[in-house]
Amino acid sequence: MESLRLRCPARDKDLLIAELSELGTLGIAEEDSPDGWSTLEAYFERRFDTARWPSYQSEWKAHDPAAAAAWQRHWEPVTVGERFFLVPDWRDDPAPPGRLRLVVHAGQASGSGYSTPTQLVLRALEEVLRPEDRFLDAGTGSGILCEAARLLGARRIAACDIDPVAVAEARRFKAPAQLWIGSPRSVRAASFDVVAANLNGHTLHSLHKELARVLAPGGRLVICGFKPHWRDLLVQAFGLPVAGSVAAEGYCALTLQAAGAGTA
Helix, strand or coil: CEEEEEEEEHHHHHHHHHHHHHCCCCEEEEEECCCCEEEEEEEECCCCCCCCCCCCEEEEEECCHHHHHHHHCCCCCEEECCCEEEEECCCCCCCCCCCEEEEECCCCCCCCCCCHHHHHHHHHHHHHCCCCCEEEEECCCCCHHHHHHHHCCCCEEEEEECCHHHHHHHHHCCCCCEEEECCHHHCCCCCEEEEEEECCHHHHHHCHHHHHHCEEEEEEEEEECCCHHHHHHHHHHHCCCEEEEEEECCEEEEEEECCCCCCC
16 A cells, blocks of 8 residues: 655645545545644555646655555445445445445546545436436546446446546446547537536536537436536536536535436
8 A cells, every 4th residue: 555645735635635535545644734734644555646736745655555454444335325335345245225236446546436526426326317328427537437327227338538547447447338538529419318527617617518519308417526616607608407406515416407308
């Protein structure tokens, strides 16, 4: 196991913790100092490039296997929504009756399943994804949403991510047949019944035309990963009615619906 030590301004701490969680950290230790700075120590299975944080001091350090085992004990199975049962891949806990067993893979890619935004998207998908739907995961990360769509009965599943590490991770764990490094710009218009995009506000805003374009008539778009101040701006940019919303811990997942067949 490896630990990544990051020093950042205290005002950036919560956002950085959210990013580390999305990258699949096994755990985070925090230390605040009186000078307005915070030090975070995040544990991962292996190292990755920290160039994404050029303004923070960063240092990797190796840890022994016993420490890794100790952190694994903090990853307990959890229920999400009404249908999902999330289980770390090193455990064999069976799903409770009526729930779908969704295996979580801790690694470098975003979307471990234990972060609030990912869990909100899972809750939204169990409401909007119907058997035989065509599903696209834009910004797939670990691929957990694709596996959730498979369990919910989607007949066609595709995914993309601009991060080669994420695509490599997704390929390791039950990746869909259609998986590429890139964006929804590569997708034919009106191709998918359900699209999920668990991304930050800036990225969602920049991709709003492409995400809306690939929706089939009556299609549902689930967006998450943004802070509350982005909500109205994103709804206005997409220009689609809000068909559903779930929120927790400062995040919100919105379901937007395209006009046409299947519209409620």
